[in-house]
């Protein structure tokens with residue numbers, strides 16, 4: 001049975017693309033059936049359209065994002081929700097509804113360098129300021145705290161003396177794009193039992 005994935009996005013959607021590719025090439029027995037963005041101009045929405053994936057923009061300033069998103073995900077019969085560059089905090093109701101079935105990817109080795117406001121380039125700045133020798137990325141289950149739920153998989157990336165926040169921001173996503181499909185693959189048998 002194919003698992004049905006819904007992806008929540010706010011930006012360019014390179015992780016969404018990696019998940020779509022893994023499904024299309026049958027690396028994972030799943031398909032992306034819904035993409036929801038809280039940003040109208042997110043390039044991720046263009047990616048969804050290109051593959052004829054049902055997609056929706058919800059203006060979270062004018063709507064209850066979670067309510068609309070749940071309805072859409074229910075309609076598409078989504079089994080697993082993947083946050084991929086999604087910058088809104090989900091409500092308790094949403095997390096309860098998809099309990100244990102929401103994944104997120106973060107560009108650091110959590111629990112280090114996560115939490116409110118620590119996203120994008122700020123993560124890599126903090127890593128360099130702390131003089132870390134290794135950084136990386138983490139796929140984790142989502143709970144009510146930012147970047148906090150159970151860690152599923154991590155990939156390490158060496159921090160070189162020559163690295164800047166910008167070079168880390170280029171290198172780490174390359175690993176994210178491998179890690180996210182791997183983590184989904186790992187979880188699919190478990191998800192089936194939930």
Ligand code: GRF
Pocket residue numbers: 010011012013014015016084085086105106107120173176
């Ligand atoms: C990634 O670095 C991810 O770890 C973080 O946001 C970024 C999203 O990039 N949560 P993209 O939209 O998938 O290209």
